[in-house]
Amino acid sequence: MTAELLHPTAHVDLDPLAAALSPGALVTEPDVVAAHSKDWALFCEVGAARALVRATTVEDVQATLRFASEHRIPVVPQGTRTGLSGAANATDGALLLSVSKMDRVLEVNTVEMTCTVEPGIVNQDLKRHLADFDLAYPPDPGSVAISSIGGNVATNAGGLCCVKYGVTRDYVRSLTVVLADGRVTTVGRPTAKGVAGFELAGLFIGSEGSLGVIVGITLDLIPRIPDPLTAVGLFPDVVSASGAVCDFMATGARPSLLEFLDGRTLEILNAYGDFGLPEGAGAMLLVQSNGDGSQEAAVRELERFTEVANACGASEVMFSDDPADSELLVAARRAVAPAMEKYASTHGGGELVDDVCVPRGRLREFFARLVEIEAEHPEITICTCGHAGDGNMHPSIFFDAGDPESTRIAQEAFGEIMAAGLELGGTITGEHGVGYLKRDWLARELDPVSKEIHLGIKRALDPLGILNPGKMLASL
Numbered sequence: 001m002t003a004e005l006l007h008p009t010a011h012v013d014l015d016p017l018a019a020a021l022s023p024g025a026l027v028t029e030p031d032v033v034a035a036h037s038k039d040w041a042l043f044c045e046v047g048a049a050r051a052l053v054r055a056t057t058v059e060d061v062q063a064t065l066r067f068a069s070e071h072r073i074p075v076v077p078q079g080t081r082t083g084l085s086g087a088a089n090a091t092d093g094a095l096l097l098s099v100s101k102m103d104r105v106l107e108v109n110t111v112e113m114t115c116t117v118e119p120g121i122v123n124q125d126l127k128r129h130l131a132d133f134d135l136a137y138p139p140d141p142g143s144v145a146i147s148s149i150g151g152n153v154a155t156n157a158g159g160l161c162c163v164k165y166g167v168t169r170d171y172v173r174s175l176t177v178v179l180a181d182g183r184v185t186t187v188g189r190p191t192a193k194g195v196a197g198f199e200l201a202g203l204f205i206g207s208e209g210s211l212g213v214i215v216g217i218t219l220d221l222i223p224r225i226p227d228p229l230t231a232v233g234l235f236p237d238v239v240s241a242s243g244a245v246c247d248f249m250a251t252g253a254r255p256s257l258l259e260f261l262d263g264r265t266l267e268i269l270n271a272y273g274d275f276g277l278p279e280g281a282g283a284m285l286l287v288q289s290n291g292d293g294s295q296e297a298a299v300r301e302l303e304r305f306t307e308v309a310n311a312c313g314a315s316e317v318m319f320s321d322d323p324a325d326s327e328l329l330v331a332a333r334r335a336v337a338p339a340m341e342k343y344a345s346t347h348g349g350g351e352l353v354d355d356v357c358v359p360r361g362r363l364r365e366f367f368a369r370l371v372e373i374e375a376e377h378p379e380i381t382i383c384t385c386g387h388a389g390d391g392n393m394h395p396s397i398f399f400d401a402g403d404p405e406s407t408r409i410a411q412e413a414f415g416e417i418m419a420a421g422l423e424l425g426g427t428i429t430g431e432h433g434v435g436y437l438k439r440d441w442l443a444r445e446l447d448p449v450s451k452e453i454h455l456g457i458k459r460a461l462d463p464l465g466i467l468n469p470g471k472m473l474a475s476l
Contacts, residue, residue, distance in 0.1 A: 012050075012071045012073065014026065014028065014050070014051060016067065017053075017063065017064065017067045020063035020066075020067065021053065021055075021060050021063055021064070022055075022056050022057060022059075022060050024054075025053055025054050025055060025056065025060050026051055026052075026053055027051060027052040027053075027054060028050070028051045028052075032052060033049050033050075033051060033052050033090075033096065034048075034049075036049075036052050036078065036081070036090075036096055036098065037049055037089065037090035037096065038081070038086070038088070038089045038090065039081045039082065039083040039084065039085070039086060039087065039088040039089060039435075040081075040082060040083065040084050041083065041084050041085050041086040041089075041435065041436070041437050042350070042351070042352055043352070043411065043437065044085070044086025044089055044435065044436035044437050045086070045089060045091075045436055045470070046086075046089050046090055047089070047090045047091040047092035047093070047094065048090065048092050048093070049076070049090035049091070049092075049093070049094045049095065049096045050073070050093050050094065050095060051095055051096070052095075052096040052098060053095055053096065053097050053098065054098050054100075054101055055097060055098065055099050055101065055102060056101045056102060057102070058176070058178065058184065058215045058216070061097065061099065061178045061213050061215055062178055062182045062183075062184065063182070064095060064097050065097075065178055065179070065180055065181065065182040065213065066181065066182035067095075068095055068180075068466050069180060069181045069182065069464060069466060072464060072466065073093065073094065073095055073466065074091050074092075074093060074094040074095070074466050074467075074468075074469050075094060075095050075097050075180075075213075075466055075467055075468070076088065076089070076090055076091060076094045076095070076096050076097065076209070076468055077097050077099070077154070077209035077213045077214075077467070077468060078096055078097065078098045078099070078100070078209075079098070079099060079100055079119060079120060079147070079148040079150045079151030079154070080100050080120075080122070080146055080147055080148045080151060082143045082146050082147045082151065083151065083155060083432065083433060083435065084353055084355070084432045084433075084437070085155075085208075085429070085432050085433040085434055085435030085436065085437040085438060086435040086436030086437050086471070087154070087155070087208040087209065087433050087434070087435030087436070087468065087471055087472070088209075088435075089435070089436060089471075091468075091469060091470050097213060099118070099119045099120050099148075099150055099213065099214075099215065100120040100148060101120055102118035102119055102120045102150075102215065103118055103120035103121045103122070103125075103148070104117070104118045104121065105117050105118075105121060105126065105129050106118065106216070108129070108130065108133050108135070108221075110133055110135070112192070113135065113220065113221045113222070114173055114218055114219060114220055114221060115130065115135075115137070115218070115219050115221060116216065116217070116218045116219075117149055117216075117217050117219070118150075118215070118216065118217075119148060119149060119150020119151075119153070119214050119215060119216070119217060120148050120149075120150060121148060121149050121150075122145070122146060122147065122148055122149075123137075123139070123140065123141065123143075123144045123145075123147055123148070123149055123152060124144045124145045126149060127140075127144075130221065131224070134223065134224045135221040135222070135223065135224065136221060136222050136223065136224050136225045137171060137219055137221055138161055138162075138165035138166065138171070138222065138225065139152060139157060139158065139159050139161075139162065139165070139166070139167055139168045139170075139171060140159040140160055140161055141157040141158060141159040141431065142159065142160070142333075142334055142336070142337055143337070144159065144334075149217055149219075150214050150217065152168045153168055153172060153175070153204070153205055153214055153217060154204075154205075154206070154207065154208050154209055154214065154433075155168075155206060155208060155431065155432065155433040156168050156169050156205050156206035156431065156433075157431050158387060158390065158392060158430060158431035159387070159431075160257050160259060160330070160333065160334075160387065161225075161256055161257050162387060162389075162390055163254075163255060163256070163257065163258050163387065163389025163390050164254050164255060164256045164257075164389075165222075165225075165256070167431070168205065169202070169205045169206070170220075171219045171220045171221075172188065172201055172205055172217065172218075172219060172220075173188055173189060173190075173201075173218045173219060173220050174186055174187065174188025174189060174190060174201060174217075174218045175187050175188055175201050175204055175205075175214055175216065175217055175218075176214070176215050176216030176217075177204055177211075177212040177213065177214055177215065178212060178213045178215055179212045179461060179462075180212065180461065180462040180463075180464065180466055180467050184215075186216075187200035187201040187203075187204065188200070188201035188218070189201075190218075192220075203457060203461075206433070207472075208433050208434065208435060208468060208471065208472050209467060209468040210458065210462070210467050210468045210471065210472050210473060211457070211458065211461045211462060211467065212461060212462075212467070213467075225256070225290065226290040226291075226293045227290065227323060227326075228256050228257065228288035228289055228290040228298065228326060229288065229289055229290075229295065229298040229299065229302055229319060229320070229321050229326075230286070230287070230288050230319060230320055230325055230326040230329055231286075231287040231288075231289075231302045231305055231306065231317065231318065231319035231320075232278070232284060232285070232286055232287070232317070232318050232319070232329065233284065233285040233287065233305065233306075233309040233314045233316075233317045234278055234281040234283075234284055234314060234315045234316045234317070235281065235282055235283045235284070235285070235309075235312070235313060235314050235315065236281070236282045236283075236313060236315055237282040237283060238262050238282060238283045238367045238370070238371065238384065239364055239367045239368055239371070240282075240283075240312050240313040240314075241260060241262075241282070241283035241284070241285055241312075241367075241388075242260070242283075242363035242364050242366070242367045242388070243312045243363070243364050244285060244305075244308055244309045244312040244314065245258065245260065245285065245360060245363055245388040245389065246360055246361055246363055246364060247308045247311070247312060248287075248304070248305050248308040248309070249360055249389065250361075251304055251308065253289075253301055253304060253305070254289075254301075255287050255288060255289050255301065255305070255389060256288045256289060256290050257286065257287065257288035257330075257389070258285065258286075258287050258288075258387070258388050258389030259285070259286040259287075259333050259385070259386070259387060259388060259389075260283065260284075260285060260286075260384070260385060260386050260387075260388035260393070261283065261284045261286065261333070261336070261384075261385045262282070262283045262284075262383060262384045262385065263280075263281055263282045263283060263284075264381070264382075264383040265336060265340075265383045265384065265385045266278065266279070266281060266284060267279070268336075268339050268340060268343045268383065269332050269335060269336065269339050271339075271343070272335060272338070272339035272342055272343070273332070273335055273339070275328065275329075275331070275332040275335070276328075277332060278316075281315065285309070285388065286329055286330075286333060287302065287305050287319075288326065288330075289301040289302050289305075295321070302319045305317070306319070333385070336385050337353075340353075340383065340396050340398075343398070344398055347381070347398055348398065348399055348400035348401055348402070348403075348406065349400070349401040349402065350397075350398060350399040350400060350401035350406070350407065350410060351396055351397070351398055351399075352396065352397040352399070352410055352411070352414050353394055353395075353396050353432075354393075354394060354395045354396070354397070354414055354417050354418065355392070355393075355394055355428075355429045355430055355431060355432035356392075356393055356395070356417055356418060356420070356421035356426060356427070356428065356429075356430065357390065357391050357392040357393070357421065357426050357427050357429070357430030357431075358391045358393070358421050358424045358425065358426030359391055359424070359425050359426065360388075360389070360390075360391045362391070362424040362425060362426070363388070363391060363393075365424055366393065366420060366421065366424055366426075367384075369420040369424075370382065370384065370395060370417065370420070373413055373416050373417060373420070374413075377409050377412070377413050379399070379400075379405070379406055379409050380397050380398060380399045380406065380409055380410050380413055381397070381398040381399075382395050382396065382397055382398075382413070383395070383396045383398070384396070387430075390430065391426070391430075392430035392431060395417055397410045397413055397414055397417075415441075418438070418441050422444065422445060427445060428441045428442065428444075428445050433472075434471070434472040435471050435472065436470070436471050439471055439472055439473075439474050439475045440475045442472065442473075442475065442476070443475040443476055446476070451476045454473060454476055455473065455476055458473055
């Protein structure tokens with residue numbers, strides 16, 4: 001669905017909007033607007049937005065959407081724009097509606113074990129704030145230091161510890177949302193339990209700004225997460241490492257982290273920073289366990305991992321109870337994105353990051369297919385890391401961005417990886433979202449009835465089609 005612009009946006013007088021907003025909230029300087037017009041994704045359209053609204057209050061958001069509805073102007077909701085699917089990219093004539101300045105913690109309730117925050121607060125800042133209360137908010141995407149909670153909700157972000165603790169959706173108790181016409185509603189529940197009416201909060205989680213603008217979030221919290229023990233398993237190839245993931249999880253294991261890095265990723269990380277990662281391995285599994293909170297239980301779980309890894313052909317397994325080792329290894333894992341960005345800059349300039357999630361039991365098949373795809377396209381290089389415990393893999397395709405043929409091949413391989421994920425019973429995106437990048441693939445994943453339901457919900461909540469048009473649902 002796309003908005004029907006009744007008037008060219010350039011001819012709409014924005015002075016009434018400026019008057020309705022907080023002082024200085026409306027920005028029309030072309031350079032500033034352009035600088036806020038895209039996220040980190042490649043191969044995604046970037047339109048020419050008319051203006052940027054830097055909202056600081058709920059009323060700013062309401063005023064923007066009322067004005068946009070009145071004049072049939074597209075609105076692109078934005079957080080910190082760290083996404084990888086183009087969901088925050090401008091469309092022509094749009095108002096960019098940023099909520100990044102709405103970044104307060106409104107309440108921490110230690111009795112209910114909840115916190116209420118504005119959408120712009122950065123994930124890591126919230127974690128630091130909660131540490132003073134001996135509480136934790138577990139979801140931790142790789143962009144934890146720069147991505148906002150509102151953006152995490154809008155994409156249902158995951159992260160490193162989700163194999164045990166779950167994803168963003170599992171912690172959202174309620175949301176305050178401004179709808180396309182400017183009305184405000186609260187969806188979800190105020191209590192730990194509640195089944196009154198439909199579960200409407202779930203509609204907005206992962207909706208990428210296409211149904212409403214999230215302006216308030218109440219999250220469930222847990223007690224401080226115990227410090228983990230860490231193990232590293234080295235394998236001769238990616239297939240044997242993925243097999244160890246399947247077999248380890250099949251024992252009933254509940255690691256707090258289970259990450260996969262292939263040999264090329266290890267090489268790129270060692271070239272990027274002083275991580276001292278093993279060299280020469282085909283793949284590495286990084287495992288952490290905090291058991292039931294006791295060191296004895298964590299040791300038992302890592303001993304079980306050692307047995308399984310060795311049975312799957314591991315060349316070496318090591319584990320440590322030194323917190324410094326754990327911090328260094330996790331820091332290395334979090335450095336994958338900037339390390340690969342630097343690598344791409346010196347190897348043709350092109351990088352496409354995929355985000356395919358498959359059932360854990362199909363990981364062996366997925367990696368076997370990934371090896372085949374790379375062999376079929378020698379013009380590109382594929383490096384893979386990911387949240388192995390969830391079956392959520394992030395193959396990165398490196399190519400020569402200045403060569404049209406190399407670019408075409410990279411996009412072809414990108415699609416083949418998504419197709420492999422679907423064929424194995426998986427999904428085209430585990431946590432990065434659909435946006436522009438995968439909108440055509442969403443139409444392949446959903447069945448006809450599901451497509452009708454998606455469009456019906458969109459029409460009910462955004463009948464004019466002004467919210468983030470041309471993206472997630474555009475191909476349905």
